Amino acid sequence: MAKWKLERIKDLIFNKEAKEGRRVTFDEVAAATELSWATIWRYANGKAIRPDPANIAAIARFFGVETAYFVENNNGAADKR
Secondary structure, eight states: OOEEEETHHHHHHHHHHHHHTTTTOHHHHHHHHHHHHHHHHHHHOOOSSSSSSSOOOHHHHHHOOOOGGEEEEEOOOBBBO
């Protein structure tokens, strides 16, 4: 079973803020992905017990990354594609 590294959402938000020169909030991510703010918060803070792959795919689409970006590889590092 894959181990998710959903805390990387925070890195993606930081990068998007730097690229676009504006603040990006969990509310914005939630609205764009049709997920709740609480779901985004739980994922970003490592509090999700069983993340839904469809939700992860929606978040990946929002940030323009592959879902594999959120999967920890065998040596414990997150895939950085």
